[in-house]
Amino acid sequence: MKQSTYDTGADVRERALLVSLVTDEVKRSGSDPKHSLQELVHLAETAGVEVAGRIMQNRDVPDTKWFVGKGKAQELKAAIAAEGVTTAIFDQELSGAQVRNLEAELDAKIIDRTQLILDIFAGRAKTREGILQVELAQLTYLLPRLAGQGVNLSRQGGGIGTRGPGETKLETDRRHIRNRINELKRQLKEVIAHRNLHRERRKKTGVVQIALVGYTNAGKSTLLRQLTSADVLAENKLFATLDPTTRTLALPSGKEVLLTDTVGFIQNLPHDLVAAFRATLEEANEADLLLHVVDASSPMRDRQRTVVEEVLGELGAAGKPTLLVYNKIDEVPSNAIGLLAGGADTIRLSAFNARDLDHLLHRIEDKLLGGICTLRLPASRGDLSALAYRVGDVLSRETEEDDLILTLRINPADMEKWGRPLEAYRTAEMPETAASEADR
Ligand SMILES: Nc1nc2c(ncn2[C@@H]2O[C@H](COP(=O)(O)OP(=O)(O)O)[C@@H](O)[C@H]2O)c(=O)[nH]1
Ligand SMILES: [Mg+2]
Structure with a gap:
C-alpha cells in the first residue's frame, strides 16, 4: 500500500481517461465541475499519469450500477479500447459495487479522485509519520469499498491460517485491514510523541x-x-x-x-x-x-x-x-x-x-540574511561603527569628508533588537533589491 499505484518502476506511463458526472447534488454544492475536472487533469499528471481524454456527463442522480448512464458506460468502453487506455479516473466517489461493475465491463482499472490524491501523497510522503498517515488513510478508504476491489491482501501481515470456519475471504481481508489500521494508529502515536526530538536533531545539520x-x-x-x-x-x-x-x-x-x-x-x-x-x-x-x-x-x-x-x-x-x-x-x-x-x-x-x-x-x-542598508556615521563616533560591525555584516566602507559610510547586510530582527542607535544614521536610499521591485 505504501507505493503509489502508478509507481510501478516500468517505463510505460499509465494512460487514463478522466470522467466527471455532473449530478443535481454536484450542482447544488456550488463547486464548478469544469474547474474540478481541470484540477483532476493536473492531479493525474502530478501522479505521472498521461491523460488521454476527458468525458463529462449530466445526470440527475448517479446510476446505481454503472455510476454514469448505461449508454455512457458503453461509450467509455469504446474510448478505452480505441485509446489504449488502462485506467479510468472519476472525479466523484464511487461505491464498491460501481467500481466492480465498471472494472469488469470496461476492462480497465477504476480509480476515483480520493484514491488518486492518496496515490500522490503516497509518492511524496517522506517522514515516517507521513508514510504511516498515508497508509492509514488508504486503508481507511479501502475498508468499506473492499467488496468492489478484487484485491488480494493475504500478503499483508502474513499467514491466514487462523481463518475461522465459515468465514469468507472478504471477512478475513477486512480483519487484516482492521488489524493493520490499529497497528498503524499505535505506531503513529509513538512517532508523534518523538516528533519534536527528531526535528531538533535534524536542525543541527545547519543547512538552510x-x-x-x-x-x-x-x-x-x-x-x-x-x-x-x-x-x-x-x-x-x-x-x-x-x-x-x-x-x-x-x-x-x-x-x-x-x-x-x-x-x-x-x-x-x-x-x-x-x-x-x-x-x-x-x-x-x-x-x-x-x-x-x-x-x-x-x-x-x-x-x-x-x-x-x-x-x-x-x-x-x-x-x-x-x-x-x-x-x-x-x-x-x-x-x-x-x-x-x-x-x-x-x-x-x-x-x-x-x-x-x-x-x-x-x-x-x-x-x-537580512537586507542591505547604508549608514552615514560621523567619523568621531567609533562606538556606532563598532556596533554596526557587531550586529551586521559590513560589505563596504568608505569615508566622505567627516563621515564614515558603511554598507551592511543586517537582519531586520537584529536591527530591531541591537541596532536602534543606528536607525537615525540610515541613509534614505532604498536597498538595492527593493528599488528594482519598485520599478515594476
Ligand atoms: N503562464 C504561466 N504559466 C505558468 C507559470 N508557472 C507555471 N505555469 C504553468 O502552470 C501549470 C502548473 O505548474 P506546476 O509547476 O505543475 O504547479 P504546482 O502544482 O504548483 O507544482 C503548468 O502548466 C505550468 O507550465 C507562469 O509563470 N506563467
Ligand atoms: Mg507540483
Whole structure:
C-alpha cells in the first residue's frame, strides 16, 4: 500500500481517461465541475499519469450500477479500447459495487479522485509519520469499498491460517485491514510523541532549507525546475537520503541552500485525507523560509491564499519567515497587477522570466540574511561603527569628508533588537533589491 499505484518502476506511463458526472447534488454544492475536472487533469499528471481524454456527463442522480448512464458506460468502453487506455479516473466517489461493475465491463482499472490524491501523497510522503498517515488513510478508504476491489491482501501481515470456519475471504481481508489500521494508529502515536526530538536533531545539520508551499497548479514544481538546473539533484551532493523533490539552490552570494517542493493544496480535500496531507507538509515545518506560491491569474487566488495560510497556522508554521510569491504574472492584465494583496514580503513574477527569477533569488537572500542598508556615521563616533560591525555584516566602507559610510547586510530582527542607535544614521536610499521591485 505504501507505493503509489502508478509507481510501478516500468517505463510505460499509465494512460487514463478522466470522467466527471455532473449530478443535481454536484450542482447544488456550488463547486464548478469544469474547474474540478481541470484540477483532476493536473492531479493525474502530478501522479505521472498521461491523460488521454476527458468525458463529462449530466445526470440527475448517479446510476446505481454503472455510476454514469448505461449508454455512457458503453461509450467509455469504446474510448478505452480505441485509446489504449488502462485506467479510468472519476472525479466523484464511487461505491464498491460501481467500481466492480465498471472494472469488469470496461476492462480497465477504476480509480476515483480520493484514491488518486492518496496515490500522490503516497509518492511524496517522506517522514515516517507521513508514510504511516498515508497508509492509514488508504486503508481507511479501502475498508468499506473492499467488496468492489478484487484485491488480494493475504500478503499483508502474513499467514491466514487462523481463518475461522465459515468465514469468507472478504471477512478475513477486512480483519487484516482492521488489524493493520490499529497497528498503524499505535505506531503513529509513538512517532508523534518523538516528533519534536527528531526535528531538533535534524536542525543541527545547519543547512538552510526553503520549502515551496501553495495550491496545486500555482507553479511550485515549475519554480523548482526553473531555479535549479535539472541535473543538479541534491542527491548527487551531500545529502544521499534526499528525494528528487529537493534540490540545491545557489543564491547570488554563492551560498547554497536546499529548495524543496511540497504536495500542493487541493480544493475540497476529502476530510479523511486531511491528516495524511498535513503529514506530507512536514517539510514546511522544518524549513527556515517558506515560499508561498499563489497563482495570480486564478480567480480563486485570494481564497486559496487564505486557506494555505490557515493550514500553515494550524501546522505551527505561521510565524515562519515567508515570501508571498504571486506567480503567472504574465497571465494577469497589467491594470490588475496592483490589486494583488500583500505586504512588504510580496513578490510578483513569472516562473518563465529569467529577470524575475534573478530578482526572486535576491529577495530570498535578503530574507534569509537580512537586507542591505547604508549608514552615514560621523567619523568621531567609533562606538556606532563598532556596533554596526557587531550586529551586521559590513560589505563596504568608505569615508566622505567627516563621515564614515558603511554598507551592511543586517537582519531586520537584529536591527530591531541591537541596532536602534543606528536607525537615525540610515541613509534614505532604498536597498538595492527593493528599488528594482519598485520599478515594476
Ligand atoms: N503562464 C504561466 N504559466 C505558468 C507559470 N508557472 C507555471 N505555469 C504553468 O502552470 C501549470 C502548473 O505548474 P506546476 O509547476 O505543475 O504547479 P504546482 O502544482 O504548483 O507544482 C503548468 O502548466 C505550468 O507550465 C507562469 O509563470 N506563467
Ligand atoms: Mg507540483
